[in-house]
Amino acid sequence: MVADRVNRVAPSATLGITAKAKALKAQGKDVVSLGAGEPDFDTPEHIKKSLYDAVEEGFIYYTPSKGILELRRAIAEKFKKDNSLSYDPEKEVIVTPGAKQALYEAILAITNPGDEILIPSPFWVSYEPMVQLADGKPVFVPTYEDEGFRLTPEDVAKEITNKTRGIIINSPNNPTGAVFRMEDLREIAELCAAYDLIAISDEIYEKIIYDQEHVSIASLPGMRERTITINGFSKAYSMTGWRLGYAAAPEELITAMARVQEHSVSCPTSFVQRAGVAALEGPQDDLNAMVREFRKRRDVLVDGLNEIEGVTCVKPEGAFYAFANFSAYGKDSFKLAEELLEKAGVAVIPGAAFGSLGEGYLRMSYATSMDNIMEALERIKKALKGMHHG
Numbered sequence: 001m002v003a004d005r006v007n008r009v010a011p012s013a014t015l016g017i018t019a020k021a022k023a024l025k026a027q028g029k030d031v032v033s034l035g036a037g038e039p040d041f042d043t044p045e046h047i048k049k050s051l052y053d054a055v056e057e058g059f060i061y062y063t064p065s066k067g068i069l070e071l072r073r074a075i076a077e078k079f080k081k082d083n084s085l086s087y088d089p090e091k092e093v094i095v096t097p098g099a100k101q102a103l104y105e106a107i108l109a110i111t112n113p114g115d116e117i118l119i120p121s122p123f124w125v126s127y128e129p130m131v132q133l134a135d136g137k138p139v140f141v142p143t144y145e146d147e148g149f150r151l152t153p154e155d156v157a158k159e160i161t162n163k164t165r166g167i168i169i170n171s172p173n174n175p176t177g178a179v180f181r182m183e184d185l186r187e188i189a190e191l192c193a194a195y196d197l198i199a200i201s202d203e204i205y206e207k208i209i210y211d212q213e214h215v216s217i218a219s220l221p222g223m224r225e226r227t228i229t230i231n232g233f234s235k236a237y238s239m240t241g242w243r244l245g246y247a248a249a250p251e252e253l254i255t256a257m258a259r260v261q262e263h264s265v266s267c268p269t270s271f272v273q274r275a276g277v278a279a280l281e282g283p284q285d286d287l288n289a290m291v292r293e294f295r296k297r298r299d300v301l302v303d304g305l306n307e308i309e310g311v312t313c314v315k316p317e318g319a320f321y322a323f324a325n326f327s328a329y330g331k332d333s334f335k336l337a338e339e340l341l342e343k344a345g346v347a348v349i350p351g352a353a354f355g356s357l358g359e360g361y362l363r364m365s366y367a368t369s370m371d372n373i374m375e376a377l378e379r380i381k382k383a384l385k386g387m388h389h390g
């Protein structure tokens with residue numbers, strides 16, 4: 001009954017385990033969750049207020065498909081200020097219901113059947129199915145723990161064929177927390193120009209970064225005309241459920257994405273777009289406070305993990321995930337995650353959910369309280385004591 005295109009796609013493994021943890025909690029089990037893919041902070045007050053005001057004013061109708069011009073202007077300003085990139089808000093910016101929708105539209109806009117799209121691996125769970133739904137072929141470029149999960153130009157070059165159409169860049173990275181290096185991105189940009197590739201740069205964690213400067217690949221020489229930069233409000237402003245994201249790219253690509261959007265979702269939610277303006281133009285204090293808190297939690301979690309026998313974890317430079325190596329315990333990561341959930345009451349995401357290179361790893365989100373992090377560490381330590389490791 002179901003079309004091949006959809007049958008090719010696996011269900012989201014991250015949603016699977018979080019659902020199981022929630023079900024156990026609902027049964028009254030004491031579960032500490034490090035599974036979250038969203039900040040545990042509330043949306044800042046001034047952003048909420050702008051939404052209430054918009055609804056009160058009756059701003060409840062369809063908007064232009066690419067989003068209200070006021071928000072597209074604020075987004076263009078943001079690109080100028082933060083990323084030294086200049087975009088025409090009328091032609092080169094689109095507002096979408098979540099960064100995820102922008103990513104899907106971007107992939108649909110550039111992929112012909114059989115085209116290969118490079119994806120650095122381990123990778124965020126939705127890239128592979130999105131490429132499959134677009135009838136493209138996902139091709140993975142490995143990144144390794146002992147290199148801090150950086151994406152190297154050498155590994156990218158190895159995977160380029162005459163079918164390669166584009167590359168997905170995700171820095172700061174989910175699940176590894178890596179921030180790709182400027183010198184690597186420069187050489188990857190040269191490869192994109194040499195082989196006529198389009199970069200889709202998912203910068204949703206741009207603002208959640210610790211000791212590094214964020215680099216937009218579109219700002220590197222020759223890249224503005226061949227990059228679709230994706231960003232959104234979910235992580236920086238704690239607005240995951242609001243569904244608001246955006247993309248900037250040359251007019252031809254934005255027009256193509258707009259065609260998909262017009263015929264699928266029509267437009268992003270009207271009053272949520274007003275709140276987006278408030279988020280970008282209003283005070284950034286809540287964001288800064290959240291990042292300070294994430295940094296403290298990261299240090300406690302990562303140091304704690306490295307103290308556990310047989311476990312190693314590189315210090316993530318961005319996002320709010322630790323990607324820790326448990327391969328000494330020799331289990332498949334789905335089994336290990338299940339065991340930790342059932343025996344220790346700790347919910348984590350199996351590394352293999354992020355591609356086969358994630359096998360042996362567990363992703364732990366520190367978008368949860370310091371108390372939860374410390375409790376989880378204790379429980380994991382105790383649970384692992386009873387397990388043999390190599």
Ligand SMILES: Cc1ncc(COP(=O)(O)O)c(C=O)c1O
Pocket residue numbers: 037097098099100101124170173174202204231232233234240243244245
């Ligand atoms: C790497 C990455 N890109 C995109 C998204 C989706 O963001 P949004 O909520 O804006 O659709 C997520 C959310 O988890 C993510 O981790």
